Amino acid sequence: MEFATYVPIGQYIQRESAVHGLDPRTKIVATGALVIVLFFVPTFAGLGACGIVILALLVASRIPLLFALRSLRPVLFLLALTVFLNMFFTGGVPSRTLFTIGPLVATEAGLRAALFIGLRLLLLVALTSLLTFTTSPVELTDGVEWLLRPLRRFGVPGHELAMMMSIALRFVPTLLEETERIMKAQMARGAEFSQGHILARARAMIPVLVPLMLSAFRRSEELALAMEARCYRGGSERTRMKELRWRAADGLAAVLIGAACVLFLRVR
Amino acid sequence: MREPFFEVEDLRFTYHRQSDRAQAVVALDGLSCVIGRGEYVGVVGGNGSGKSTLAKHLNALLLPTGGQVRVAGVDTRAPEGAWAARRRVGMIFQNPDNQLVATVVEEDVAFGPENLGVPPAEIRRRVDQALDAVGMAAFRRRAPHLLSGGQKQRVAIAGVLAMHPESIVLDEPTTMLDPQGRAEVLEVVRTLNRRDGITIVLISHAMEDLIDAERIIALDSGRIVLDGPAARIFDRLAEAPLGPLAPPPIAALARWLREDGVEVPPGVHTVDALADALSGLFEPGGASHA
Amino acid sequence: MPDPLVACEGVSFTYRRGTPMEALALRGISVDIRPREAMALIGPTGSGKSTLVQLFNGLLRPTEGTVRVAGQDLWGPRADRRRARQQVGLVFQFPEYQLFEETVRRDVAYGPERLSLGEAEVAERVDEALHAVGLDPSRFGDRSPFALSGGEMRRVALAGVLAMRPTVLVLDEPTAGLDPRGKEEILARLELLHRQGLAVVVITHNMDEVARLADRVVVLAEGRVVMTGSPAEIFRRDEDLRRVGLGLPQAARLVRALRARGLPVADALTMSAARAAIVAAVRAGT
Numbered sequence: 001m002e003f004a005t006y007v008p009i010g011q012y013i014q015r016e017s018a019v020h021g022l023d024p025r026t027k028i029v030a031t032g033a034l035v036i037v038l039f040f041v042p043t044f045a046g047l048g049a050c051g052i053v054i055l056a057l058l059v060a061s062r063i064p065l066l067f068a069l070r071s072l073r074p075v076l077f078l079l080a081l082t083v084f085l086n087m088f089f090t091g092g093v094p095s096r097t098l099f100t101i102g103p104l105v106a107t108e109a110g111l112r113a114a115l116f117i118g119l120r121l122l123l124l125v126a127l128t129s130l131l132t133f134t135t136s137p138v139e140l141t142d143g144v145e146w147l148l149r150p151l152r153r154f155g156v157p158g159h160e161l162a163m164m165m166s167i168a169l170r171f172v173p174t175l176l177e178e179t180e181r182i183m184k185a186q187m188a189r190g191a192e193f194s195q196g197h198i199l200a201r202a203r204a205m206i207p208v209l210v211p212l213m214l215s216a217f218r219r220s221e222e223l224a225l226a227m228e229a230r231c232y233r234g235g236s237e238r239t240r241m242k243e244l245r246w247r248a249a250d251g252l253a254a255v256l257i258g259a260a261c262v263l264f265l266r267v268r
Numbered sequence: 269m270r271e272p273f274f275e276v277e278d279l280r281f282t283y284h285r286q287s288d289r290a291q292a293v294v295a296l297d298g299l300s301c302v303i304g305r306g307e308y309v310g311v312v313g314g315n316g317s318g319k320s321t322l323a324k325h326l327n328a329l330l331l332p333t334g335g336q337v338r339v340a341g342v343d344t345r346a347p348e349g350a351w352a353a354r355r356r357v358g359m360i361f362q363n364p365d366n367q368l369v370a371t372v373v374e375e376d377v378a379f380g381p382e383n384l385g386v387p388p389a390e391i392r393r394r395v396d397q398a399l400d401a402v403g404m405a406a407f408r409r410r411a412p413h414l415l416s417g418g419q420k421q422r423v424a425i426a427g428v429l430a431m432h433p434e435s436i437v438l439d440e441p442t443t444m445l446d447p448q449g450r451a452e453v454l455e456v457v458r459t460l461n462r463r464d465g466i467t468i469v470l471i472s473h474a475m476e477d478l479i480d481a482e483r484i485i486a487l488d489s490g491r492i493v494l495d496g497p498a499a500r501i502f503d504r505l506a507e508a509p510l511g512p513l514a515p516p517p518i519a520a521l522a523r524w525l526r527e528d529g530v531e532v533p534p535g536v537h538t539v540d541a542l543a544d545a546l547s548g549l550f551e552p553g554g555a556s557h558a
Numbered sequence: 559m560p561d562p563l564v565a566c567e568g569v570s571f572t573y574r575r576g577t578p579m580e581a582l583a584l585r586g587i588s589v590d591i592r593p594r595e596a597m598a599l600i601g602p603t604g605s606g607k608s609t610l611v612q613l614f615n616g617l618l619r620p621t622e623g624t625v626r627v628a629g630q631d632l633w634g635p636r637a638d639r640r641r642a643r644q645q646v647g648l649v650f651q652f653p654e655y656q657l658f659e660e661t662v663r664r665d666v667a668y669g670p671e672r673l674s675l676g677e678a679e680v681a682e683r684v685d686e687a688l689h690a691v692g693l694d695p696s697r698f699g700d701r702s703p704f705a706l707s708g709g710e711m712r713r714v715a716l717a718g719v720l721a722m723r724p725t726v727l728v729l730d731e732p733t734a735g736l737d738p739r740g741k742e743e744i745l746a747r748l749e750l751l752h753r754q755g756l757a758v759v760v761i762t763h764n765m766d767e768v769a770r771l772a773d774r775v776v777v778l779a780e781g782r783v784v785m786t787g788s789p790a791e792i793f794r795r796d797e798d799l800r801r802v803g804l805g806l807p808q809a810a811r812l813v814r815a816l817r818a819r820g821l822p823v824a825d826a827l828t829m830s831a832a833r834a835a836i837v838a839a840v841r842a843g844t
Contacts, residue, residue: 038497081789105785138375159404166371167369170371170412173411177413181655182655183616184650187617188615188648188719189718189722190640190722207658207659207668210658211655211658214704218366219365222363222367223366225329226361226366226424227379229329229354229358230380230427231355231380231431232350233383235748237385238383238385239387239391240383240388241381241382241391241392243388256485263453315707365823416603443735444735473737474737474738512739514738518808518812520829523835525836539808539811539812541813542812543816543818543819546819549840550820
């Protein structure tokens with residue numbers, strides 16, 4: 001049950017690589033652009049091209065491929081479910097029937113569509129994982145904060161959101177550890193978390209969720225006090241130790257990704 | 269005579285319970301004391317004695333409901349007085365986890381100077397110096413949740429040091445630590461006081477934590493009940509425990525021995541001091557003083 | 559010798575097995591818990607103490623070796639691990655952080671309710687457990703656990719485990735974070751429970767507590783048992799303890815310091831024993 005410190009999704013892997021060295025803003029925008037492309041690309045060939053780009057980036061980032069593959073494991077179930085469900089919807093294209101389950105009909109066209117959706121989902125997860133593998137939480141929040149700054153005049157509290165993100169990321173492993181501890185403590189008193197129907201299981205989680213929430217509230221009070229004690233007054237006159245800086249590599253990456261996006265959208 | 273750094277005058281603090289707004293709790297009931305620059309003061313008291321509340325007045329996290337607190341001559345209730353106090357007085361809290369705000373050690377240490385608007389290159393310098401001062405330089409890129417309690421507290425101290433404070437107030441910093449963590453933290457604090465002259469106010473319910481303090485202030489029910497040189501206070505408590513306040517075990521033992529006719533001098537409250545004192549009673553070839 | 563309540567034979571445990579972050583926590587440990595004994599489990603941080611006690615009640619499964627509770631292999635084909643969790647009452651560090659119910663009574667009742675006992679029996683056990691930790695049910699029973707002091711909350715958590723009527727009580731650092739008064743209350747309660755026949759196992763960093771409570775001490779280092787014996791035997795081996803990163807009770811340290819200065823003082827583990835030993839040595843020197 002020690003999932004606390006080992007969840008490949010979202011984890012930052014520190015390496016020296018071309019991708020790691022890019023400005024986080026470049027990476028965030030590039031990821032956003034590629035995500036949009038993934039949703040608009042109409043063919044398998046297009047998806048395949050995206051896949052090749054993502055793979056190339058992964059290799060360039062020097063993240064061990066096996067590790068990256070393992071990060072896809074948690075989504076495999078969702079993936080399989082998605083593919084399975086989508087087999088039954090074809091959108092009216094006539095094609096061969098593969099099999100039926102009661103009133104539901106699985107067709108060849110349906111299968112093809114389902115696989116397309118499944119592949120797209122896979123690539124989405126791989127792409128976003130790539131972002132979080134190569135960009136530290138600090139960089140991510142700094143990048144997001146900078147990108148949100150122009151929205152300040154519309155009342156979007158960019159700095160506060162970034163701070164919230166950063167603190168949340170900081171405490172996720174801590175809270176996961178605490179959840180595990182509380183679960184074990186209640187199990188020592190006879191609690192069962194893996195038995196019974198869904199309602200019973202939900203109720204069984206109350207002795208875990210209540211202490212966890214109380215603890216989270218206590219943490220946030222204490223943390224706020226500690227931040228005030230260190231003269232935190234919000235984002236107004238803060239400086240940053242690590243300033244974001246554009247480099248030539250960012251320009252190059254932007255051009256390459258931009259070109260790739262345009263290209264993929266036109267592949268038929 | 270040392271220049272006064274903290275001046276507390278007839279400090280009172282009353283608050284209302286959240287569960288029952290009508291009920292007023294008097295946490296501090298008229299405290300007065302002066303702490304000089306460079307002093308190492310231990311504040312001790314049982315639960316509910318007000319020691320934590322007092323600590324929070326020293327850096328203006330709380331403001332008095334009566335009386336006054338001055339930090340380096342500035343009233344904490346003056347406009348910008350609170351922020352002036354917090355620039356000079358760093359604070360370390362009991363729970364090591366709930367003070368670390370960043371995902372990487374060096375980012376957390378940088379948090380304070382960033383809030384002060386220090387230029388980036390200078391922040392970098394301060395972070396490196398602070399991590400060196402607490403012996404955590406090797407952990408600069410580590411994630412906080414992977415550190416031990418003692419290590420987390422040292423990172424918290426580095427975070428405070430990076431703000432170049434004149435004083436550090438530590439509110440039960442070792443209560444949640446194991447003996448190793450406790451020793452690490454107390455050693456860092458001792459060095460900061462002796463080598464760098466930082467004024468230290470260390471709050472604890474354990475007398476053993478205050479072994480380095482030159483002066484002890486004891487609180488009970490929001491009032492100061494004892495205030496004096498540490499050795500004298502330990503002996504005084506060994507004479508007669510005061511409420512929940514007990515002396516360090518060695519001081520108590522020293523008193524028992526005096527009762528039994530063994531002449532142990534006053535001011536003995538560590539193992540080595542007692543061993544030295546007792547060996548002095550066994551002159552080679554001479555009779556012992558029993 | 560009567561059968562042990564819990565018997566671990568050759569147990570090993572690896573965290574995160576099969577991942578790049580694998581960590582061997584326990585290596586081939588054989589240790590048992592005897593009826594009515596008071597055992598202290600000590601060792602430097604990271605030596606595997608907290609892991610070991612989770613093997614006792616089946617929260618963790620050993621990667622090697624067997625764990626028997628009341629003679630039954632916990633991981634055998636007919637194992638009843640639920641029963642083991644009732645027989646081996648495990649109290650984690652800072653147990654007050656697991657309280658969740660609206661009233662003290664209801665929280666303490668959680669354990670017995672999981673045992674499918676009748677209402678009357680549950681109520682009886684709740685009262686019994688609260689008395690055992692020194693909390694008067696009529697005064698504390700209907701209060702919210704979160705309105706109590708830290709020490710009181712901890713005692714409620716302890717009562718919650720006692721209400722299951724375990725044969726052995728295992729506590730991970732029961733006095734951690736408490737002020738001197740709170741520490742004294744818990745220790746006094748544990749001594750009382752032990753006198754009443756409960757086997758007690760305590761993980762602690764406090765050597766003075768070991769000297770006070772334990773009949774037997776098991777010392778762990780790097781996942782192995784490196785020493786066992788009575789407190790007197792263990793604390794005589796101060797060099798070995800220091801090498802492992804452990805200290806001595808204050809009284810024992812004082813005795814060492816006096817002997818180092820040429821003063822022949824008898825062994826002492828508590829301050830009162832030290833007092834007697836010093837006075838005797840001083841008088842003998844006359």
